[in-house]
Amino acid sequence: MKILSWNCRGVAATPTARELRNICSNNKPSIVFLMETRARREKIEELRRRLGFDYYFTVDPRGISGGLALLWKKEVHIHIFQSSAYFIHSSVQASNDTSPWDCTFVYGDPCPQRRRLLWPQIAAVCYKEDTPWCLLGDFNDILHNHEKEGLRPQSPLVLQRFRDFVHSLELMDIDLKGCKFTWHNNPRDGFVTREKIDRVLVNWRWRALFQNATAIAYPQITSDHSPILFDHSPTNRSKNLFKYEVFWDEHEQCGEIVAQGWSKPTGYADPWQDLSKRINNSKNSIWQWQKKTFKVADKEIERLQQDLLKVQGMPHHLVDWNRVKDTKEEIDRLWRQEELFWGQRSRIKWARYGDKNSRFFHASTIQR
Incomplete structure (x- = not known):
């Protein structure tokens, strides 16, 4: 099963919608998680139909910013436990999974002062000691300064807050292939800031179930964030047979x-x-x-x-x-x-x- 996670920065824009259709057509994700959709329920319903998904869940934006959308196909069973403007906590079970596992789709608050309150909230609401758990999305935080390139390094206090969240819940970072940095700002006076803020975190129980899971960061084209394609059970495909079209x-x-x-x-x-x-x-x-x-x-x-x-x-x-x-x-x-x-x-x-x-x-x- 493949999951696409993307901070699209407005799903209604024609180039963004075109890139999303292209990614879905080429990779066939079963679940799509979109952040900063800037679109209300009616637009997400239209998007679901165009992309060929069966179900959806949305968190409407506040004004002209924010907004979350979760789309999935019928071969996946998703039960939504709780949601807010910054996360959707759910139970996920694909047709080939032996048992369900928890998945939290995260959009870290861009404001550091508010974001520091988000991590304890997620830990209190979503953490279960004996349950396989996966978190993915745009966390708007980095774990180390080598995950950032720019004029100013990240504050040690901000780094430590996110590290404490990851370590206290015994989470591990899935190796991200493709782009080293998943976000960049616009060039200012010849300088660009780039960071790895989009990622996939799992606990060891989840990792034990899906040992071959992979995550790929695609290049940033219409958004300043990389689309992340997460495959929890990749399979080696044989060469296609000849078929007359x-x-x-x-x-x-x-x-x-x-x-x-x-x-x-x-x-x-x-x-x-x-x-x-x-x-x-x-x-x-x-x-x-x-x-x-x-x-x-x-x-x-x-x-x-x-x-x-x-x-x-x-x-x-x-x-x-x-x-x-x-x-x-x-x-x-x-x-x-x-x-x-x-x-x-x-x-x-x-x-x-x-x-x-x-x-x-x-x-x-x-x-x-």
Whole structure:
């Protein structure tokens, strides 16, 4: 089961919604936790429908700031125990879990004076000694000064408060792959502050149940926070089998590519060996062709995200922030290109089949 945790800084913005759809489409999380949604229940309900989730729970923002949203699918059972403007405490059980475990979705108050009261509150409300427990989200605190890069180090008193909270509850920090820092501010006079404030904390009982759990911090694109993808039971996937996609037929070169592969000499006199070889030749030809024809935008987005990940991991004085801005704009352009591509294909198929096959059309659109 995968959980996406993201301080999106306003879920209604078009680029933010586009990035969220892209992450959900590529990674298929069962649970999505959003912070600073700046959106009320009606907007979250609309978002749930668009992303294909079955249930949701929301904490409305105060004015134009704050707001929490929890979306999940029907294969996950979630029971909400308690909520506030800064956390949602729940019980979680996936279909393949032997027993439920507690999960607290956290958004640390940006104000240090109020945040110091949040940690004792979470400890009093959520802690159970014998229960597997996981906490994830934007804590707005760091454990050590090497988790911060900027002009001013964090106050030792603030550091100690968060450390005391983590140590007193016997929590451990899940190793975060990807971005070293999960938040950055806007450049000011050539200086940028970066911190690791988004994280996943678990107690040892939870860790004993899910020993292979992983967490990945993706690059910051539309928000100043990294989306965190947490997989509590990752599995090694085998290589996908070859599958012929129906939409290849709509390309004018498709028949020609299949014919070229079929006509290649096989060197076999036996009819069955000759047939098998021709099928494999056609399969290889169309597979190589479709990777170049249909996957250009996907691969380019992946490459740009990797480039952005490397740049954001560099010391701030070496970062070309104009390059970062241009890379983000290019990713957003490719996302729009993908949306137009699939939207045009859907309209073509609808014009061809119309109401005669509306159920298939609707199902295929949802699948994409």
